[in-house]
Amino acid sequence: MTAPYVRTIPERRPEGHVPKAPRWSLAFEAPVSLVTADYLAIQLPTDGTDEAELFLELARQSSDGPDAWELLTCTDEAGAVNLVQVSYWLDPSAHARWLRSSKLGRWYAGLNPAAITFGAWHETVQVPPDRLETIASKPGHVFGLGRAPGALMRHTTTNGYYGAARDRFPVSAVDPLEPAEPHVRRTRPVNSAKRRLRAECGHNTVVIRSGQLWESATGDQLDDYVNELQPKLLAGMRHLVDHADSEGTLSLRITTNLDKETLQPRRETSVYAHFASLEHLEHWAKTHQTHARIYAHAIRKQQEYGDDRSVVTWHEVFVLPRTAAFEYVNCHPGTGILPFAPTVMGVE
Amino acid sequence: MTAPYVRTIPERRPEGHVPKAPRWSLAFEAPVSLVTADYLAIQLPTDGTDEAELFLELARQSSDGPDAWELLTCTDEAGAVNLVQVSYWLDPSAHARWLRSSKLGRWYAGLNPAAITFGAWHETVQVPPDRLETIASKPGHVFGLGRAPGALMRHTTTNGYYGAARDRFPVSAVDPLEPAEPHVRRTRPVNSAKRRLRAECGHNTVVIRSGQLWESATGDQLDDYVNELQPKLLAGMRHLVDHADSEGTLSLRITTNLDKETLQPRRETSVYAHFASLEHLEHWAKTHQTHARIYAHAIRKQQEYGDDRSVVTWHEVFVLPRTAAFEYVNCHPGTGILPFAPTVMGVE
Structure with a gap:
């Protein structure tokens, strides 16, 4: 629900702002x-593992299941291939039941870190809805959490100015969402082999899933996405990874959606990333040329093609x-936030 | 905020219910x-420690402080004396800052488990307000979270029937609040000495602070509290501790408020306890004679003395x-939930 907060922090929206798109x-x-x-997720060893097929099979069979789910793959910082089931719930109790009783949940809980020859990881992102903001460039498509029954897309004018993302968080009306801890890389890599570790991020850590869909793009628009927009996106992401210490990047994975039946890659990608604070993300968006290029290109194409624009972008x-x-x-x-996590724990 | 949930689960309130009190x-x-x-909290060794004075001094000096705080003491299951600062916040970011930057927070974070001769523990209870329910027998007093500026007490008629506590949780309109995991005692005591451990409870674990204040009671009312109501309360608590496995009790501490200046006990106590589920707590309240006796006595005295009742009870x-x-x-x-926690982790 969107809380009717009594605003104590001014909106960033400029007086009389009208969005370009x-x-x-x-x-x-x-x-x-x-x-x-x-x-x-399952993290595959370079020499492969049969466990990947079991993972995919269990993901499909999950009972008492999520409101929506997708299958993603990514090649991570260390060159390892990861298969990821991302699932969404509007009911936290159904989520807790699923972790405990679904085939995939039981498989994961039962993994013996000392015995397996692959890796696995689990990142649950759970917040009151006033700590969520989303945006999409087209109303007819739904993405991420928006795929859950009971979710719907509404037209917004809180976009197209610096600070719009912050303004879209209902809680930003009363909370500056500042991080409690500094963003510091761990001095030594975590001893993570053969162990089940928990890693904690700080209060007000930001998690973004930012998606691109070009499945229905053809001709000029397909050409433009593949040769112009996608390289600009990748340059931006590379910058955020290469300058993780100054940009506040805790983790950044570039994922590709897989078809749930054929397991073939779809023309749908998303960047799943963690940042030390909203301010870090805003700083990059406001000041860095890699973001300016992505943004300007996307807006230009939106204006060029209008409702016929077949490349869709969104984030949550x-x-x-x-x-x-x-x-x-x-x-x-x-893996994940391990290189930066302020607290790491060994599960007994 | 109280969410205007669209109820999918019926209220427990009986048709036409009018509370007795x-x-x-x-x-x-x-x-x-x-x-x-x-x-x-600090857990004192039986031969004492000078650290208790430092703890109390730092608790008083906490900067960027809580909205409200109290000083409690309890003697726990193992006979150890604990000094507890319980603090409340309506702003979670202020809480995170306080943990990081207050004198007490820094003292706690800096404790070296291998070197100290005392224990310390930290239990943060943080929920959206739709996962909170409170009640008090008198409007003029504020307790617990209710002491925070911005909190106020409102008259309710959601009381005096089985299920009233559940009905007072706004989220119960859409969530049965069932536990995801069974309540099972750990087969072996946790190896907790000289270590910093995290212990996790399951989804929908219940935390209660249930208070009794008889500071202004005199004569008959004082006599009745000390000789009648308090023994009944203690019998109920003893039952919940002695039958922790069947009653779903994860932890139960009977605490006494200390005067912040003199450190003398006040005539104010509270039971701070964790239960595996709301249903466990309801089951005890509905079926066990120890609860029936507490409840009947409290209501009888309330009816006897009306507005002049000087013994006040409340819970959150x-x-x-x-x-x-x-x-x-x-x-x-x-200590705490360690005997029952489904997950225990060693902080590195």
């Missing part, structure tokens, strides 16, 4: 207490409360 | 995103989301 944002048919995005951003913790089972020490 | 419940002047109760109950975790530094293995 129309945008849509997620709403819910009925009030929701906590929204959940759950990333459960969550600002985590203090207790968010992620888990890594026999993963390499560069 | 008036009650008051907490509300907020302005919408709140997350409410926080933070218990930070939180239903935790999945990620709630508590920390124990060099504590004995019976």
